[in-house]
Amino acid sequence: MIIKTILLPTVICLLLLTIIGMNTVFSEKALPTKEEVIWTKPENKISIAHTEIFGILERPQVIFDHNKHTEAFKQEGCKTCHPVDEWGDFRFDFPKKVEKKDKTSVMNAYHDECMGCHKKSVKVKEKSGPVICADCHKEELLFVHIKYPVFEFDFAYHDNHVKKLREKLGKDDCSLCHHIYDPEEEDETLRLVYEKGTEESCYYCHDLDKKRGPELTVITRAAAKKGLTIQKASHLQCLNCHFKYTKELEILKKKKDEKAGPLECTKCHTGKYKTIAELAKVPRPDRNQPEKPFIGIENARMKGVPLNHSSHEKYNRTCRGCHHETLNACKKCHSVTGIPEGRQVNTANAYHNVFSEHSCAGCHNMKKKEKDCAGCHSNIPQMGIETMGPGKKVCSLCHTGRKEPPTPTPLNVAQLDPEKVKKEVTVKILENEYEPSKFPHLKIIQKLVKISNESKLATYFHANMQTICDGCHHQSRAEAEAKKDTPPYCENCHSVTNDFRKTGRTRLLSAYHRQCLGCHEMMDLEKGRKCSECHKEKKEVPKSITSVKNFELPVRFLEKLGW
């Protein structure tokens, strides 16, 4: 009885209480996550987190001040922390010895090497680093994320290095940096070789984030095995060389103005990049590339295209802009029918893909989106060869079949017939409400021609004045209109009235407004955004702007009856 009446209810009550208690404790919301702070300003600091091994960290990451350590070990040199390989080059790994790549051994390796050194100097009563956990694992650095700007070894730097090294060595030695990897060589130590004429960008083999073709994948896999990402490979290559020359200069104690390459993070990772215009003055490295190759493909239907390679070199920051995988001719991977090496992309698509960054049409389309061009080109749909849009006229601009690329002639406004092309056009469509607006027809043509002539691309493709006219008179047929001797009227296509059963074509009123306003918007012009800039308001306010009154509801009918 006692068990039934007293014990059982109490046990149940206690159980309930514990369940509720546990529930409240464990359903407590986690600490509010702070927003990530990204350090982009380069300082000589390195984040030690290894999230690829540790996953979510138990303690905050360590931000390591590299400069402090290099200054402290000026006499001892880098070898106190970094291992040296068999050729006497530093490998910029830390810690020196990691037994296994798992959580405990990596953690122990760091703790042993860092704190071992710190403790040593504490014993000798020298100035030392922290030995207590929270001095390195600082709570306030929990959400810091270091993202220094990537250094771009552009052609200006390349040119500089070539010239300096030529002075020093007395000859060109590309093998100092460039090498190829021969995966078929049996002896592993001999796989890295230099061969003249095969110099390429480091990114092709060491950028492990990108998917590559079958040939390169063998090489990138080997690079990935050694952990030679683009970051590691370039630090190895650059810093070792810079280090060697700094030492040499110290020993020789030559003239003071001679300097070796930088060794500090901030000196390379400046976040400043040269523009294409600045790089255009720098000569491109010679690798036996043709100056004006003729792109003629066997078994292709179209005539060949002459390409001005040397001028296209200067429109890009890197060779990788077009030669996205190797420095080969396009047709080596992109055959007429498509082969696995070129990911089945055939020649036609390789050159004409509108959405690719590497194809001719894709790059030219990117140019069309620029402010100056977008006014007209935003209204023209992007055309690949798939759309069947461009006629023979457009294709034959590139596909000339001649070996030499034609030199385009700039447009000239003076060619225009002053009788046909009006200086000023008055538009009276909103006559009822505003004074007629005046449209400076000739002035706009002159401006557009000027913009077109300034760009080499535009000069080439805007072959005659008609192309400029087509920007606004987009559907006019020049041949038909020339015979009739009448100017292209907008209202021939854009009706004045509303036809709501057919929604496709704009009305005249909106065609005017959309043409003018759209162009001004796309070209980012400040002029012509307000109504009053085109339309002068009349003194009298118009009585009505609509044609017919709405249907009168029956209520009004009753009101008329005096209800």
Next chain:
Amino acid sequence: MDRRTFFKTIGVGLAGAAGGALLTPSASEAQEVFEGEEFFGILVDTTRCIGCRRCERACAEVNNLPIPGISEKANETIYKKVRKTTDTAYTVTNLYETEKGKFFVPKRCMHCNLPGCRSACLVYAMKKRETGHVTWDLNCMGCRLCMISCPYDIPKFEYNQSIPKIQKCNLCYGRFQKGLVPGCVEVCPTEALMFGTRRGLLDEAKKRIAQNPNRYVNHVYGEYEVGGTSHLYLSAVPFEQLGFRTDLGIKPYPEYSLVYLYAIPFIATLTPLFMLGISYAVRSRKEKHEEKHEEKEKH
């Protein structure tokens, strides 16, 4: 309960449920096409609107309302605050500043495919016309339930009139019968407002999104909202930023109550029958036997 009575009672219940489902109209039936005539509507492209407020003026003219001043100076002050439609302004244009810049948004009655106001109206004064127009009629009794039921807060009551009416945009139903487009569409200078069949406008809207993927967000407001509306909106920024409600769901408002309303007659008639059947089945044989005995004894 024997086998026969069990099936009887179940059968009656099932028949009632089936009848209720058949008589309840579904959303798909009421959409788009009605007796061969299509729903008409307006496609509003907010990226094209330049905020000239000519639509407001035209609307006032067409519907005999006080005419607003739409000079550039007047517009500057008016765009300082977000307005709502009133009983004397069926359409208003508001300015919203967003991450992509300034956008003007004209707002008026959305003319839902299955309007909440119509189903809330007790006397069928709100009508959904065969051509998609939602109009108001004289037999209104002034209960203002339409105002409460509208998800867009559109119908407005003339509080300062002796014989008050409900006022809202009727998509220029009168002009439409004469073969004309609504007043606002007629005067729009940039074709930000486009009148046409709902299906044609949806095609056009989708085409514009497909051709300019960078210009528009991939959403046509009004395609599915509250079961679809005749006013369709295109925008460059997410619609919350332009003052649109995005929490409305895609279920038409009448459907929330329609099922229950149609079920009432059936429940009222069938419940007593069902209960009687149950009570008959539940009574034990013994009781029945006793009853028979009693009857016999009485005789």
